[in-house]
Amino acid sequence: MLSRLLLDAIDGPTQFLLGRPLIGNGADGTTTSPNGGAGGLLFGNGGNGFSATTGGAPGGNGGSAGLIGNGGAGGNGGVGANPGTGGIGAAGGNGGTLFGVPGTTAPTEPKRNPAIAGGNPRRWRRSDAVAVNSPPQ
Secondary structure (H helix, E strand, O other), X not given: OHHHHHHHHHHHHHHHHHOOOOEOOOOOOOOOOOOOOOOOOOEOOOOOOOOOOOOOOOOOOOOOOOOEOOOOOOOOOOOOOOXXXXXXXXXXXXXXXXXXXXXXXXXXXXXXXXXXXXXXXXXXXXXXXXXXXXXXX
């Protein structure tokens, strides 16, 4: 209880002035705010990006860390509403300035166009090859 009051006393002014705490982890992304929140300026990890559930929607970016901490992981893109159209995976957050690693980037699903049909390979036979304007031998 006392530690929470002390942390609130330290983080309150920083949160008010800069929009992020001095010490603490960033919030994970949500449907309304898909990007992960930034970690504390001194200590804290960035929040993870939101993984989209809507077809074709991009995932949220991972939040950045402060001086010491790890960046949040990027969220996955949503599964395609049309066959093969995947959402875009998001970038991971930046690692801490002093110590920490960047967050991982979410994978992207390869895009396919179902309207284009693939052709069949032509199998050439020797009798199909016709020499045009070839010199006599």
